[in-house]
Amino acid sequence: MTYFNGNLHIVSYPHCVLRIHLETMQCQQVELPEPAKNGAHLGNSVGCLCYFSGNDNNKLSVWMLESGSNTYKWVLKHNISLKSLTVGSIRFLAFHPELEMIYLLVNGKLVSYDMSNKRIEEVGDFGGEKERCYLVQIWLFQFSNCVSDCLLKEKL
Structure with a gap:
């Protein structure tokens, strides 16, 4: 669920x-716009309510909700293919606000995907020497490239 423009939005599986x-x-x-599957997410980005969905073929979709007077329409903004990556598991984390x-x-690495430039970039790695670390939570403030330092917390 997500809060946006004075409203609480909750995915009600599978259709609304x-x-x-x-x-x-x-x-x-x-x-x-399509049936919600496990891993579907709502969020807000660039002043719009967004819906993220993925499927088993490493294809990801980002939809944005356009609203008129009592009408709502989802518009497909981005269809993302991650076939160029050797991908085992993908988990959606957040929209940039x-x-x-x-x-x-993606496979233990935090990556950003810039939808306007269609560019993927590694932000942090949660594997390897950081085996004793785990992802606590993501809070996106005005973003900096040091976000990965805020995301890791060593187990006690």
């Missing part, structure tokens, strides 16, 4: 998002 206006507590259903960028955990 529940939109709850927190001031009036009115509830509305917004159909998803101000840039068209997503963060993924």
Whole structure:
């Protein structure tokens, strides 16, 4: 679920998002562009509500919700193929709040994917010499390349 523009948005598997206006507590259903699978996520980025979905073929999709007067329409903004990577497991982590960028955990590495430039970049590595470390949580503030230092916490 995610908070955006005074509303709480919750993925209601498999076909819709529940939109709850927190001031009036009115509830509305917004159909998803495709059935939600495990790993589907909502978030906000560049002033839009976004929906992330992935499938088994290393294809990822990012949709943005456009709204009119009581109408809502999902627009496919990015179709991402990670076939160029040797990918074992992919886990969505977060949308960047101000840039068209997503963060993924790919084979133990934190990577950013810049959707406007279609460029992937390693941000941090959670394997190897950091075996005793684990991912606590991701909070994205105004972003810096040092975000990986904030993400690791050594086990006690």
